[in-house]
Amino acid sequence: MEKAECPECGKNFDTSDAMKQHRNDKHAKQEATVVVRKPKLTFGKVLTYGIILLVVVGIGYALIWALTAPSTGIGAPGSTHIHQDFKVYVSGNAIDFSLGKYQKPHLNAHVHLEGGDGDLIHVHATGVTMEFFLKSLGIKFEKDCLTMDTGDKYCNEGDKALKFYVNSKPSSEWEKYVLKDGDKILVSYGNESEDQITQQLSSVTDKAKRT
Ligand SMILES: [Zn+2]
Ligand SMILES: [Zn+2]
Structure with missing residues (x-):
């Protein structure tokens, strides 16, 4: 005879259908709460966002420098004296x-x-x-x-x-x-x-x- 054990509580059932029915009735709520997990802010994510922020800020500064730097053919500081x-x-x-x-x-x-x-x-x-x-x-x-x-x-x-x-x-x-x-x-x-x-x-x- 086919036996099915509920993985949640260990109770034995004659058929797997009965076991599934039991799981739905008794344990569905618990499963739902397990699914609604809080998204965790991991160290990796913080690092990724940090790097993206640094790159964006860096590009911003580069743009400001390019726009405000003399565009009249003036060389870099130290190119002569x-x-x-x-x-x-x-x-x-x-x-x-x-x-x-x-x-x-x-x-x-x-x-x-x-x-x-x-x-x-x-x-x-x-x-x-x-x-x-x-x-x-x-x-x-x-x-x-x-x-x-x-x-x-x-x-x-x-x-x-x-x-x-x-x-x-x-x-x-x-x-x-x-x-x-x-x-x-x-x-x-x-x-x-x-x-x-x-x-x-x-x-x-x-x-x-x-x-
Ligand atoms: Zn000087
Ligand atoms: Zn000098």
Whole structure:
């Protein structure tokens, strides 16, 4: 004779059908509670979610870097190390770039002033333009206008003009000029005489050649 034992309680039945019937009647509820198990948050799952989160955050940062990094052909920090002497005059007055607000080398790894020296530009990346350098100091350099970090804007007007000299010669490249090793740069706004311009040009120091 066929015998069937209930796996839940060990009770014996004559037929397997009877046993199944008994299981349904007596043990169905228990089985149901067993099925509704709480989903466990395992270490593996936490690790997987953690890695996904890190990858997403990483991609985000990479995108931000790509979008904010100079797209004007400027190389990576450390791709070069060259120097230029420079002066900026507004209406005959030299801007003092040794001031603390201009001496923040940690804020721009591509180009900066350093060591409290307001005469010498340190270029640490290839392709750095005059505009990019001045922008790093909060100064906007355009062909017709110079806007200082203070917000004061000086534009060509009447006999007052913005002038840009590289190695004592007027440069027509303006904001696109890429700084070269040993350059002597003068940016001047005003209505100076030629003599005054000559004086301003000769006030540009010779530190780059000695560095
Ligand atoms: Zn530096
Ligand atoms: Zn340097």
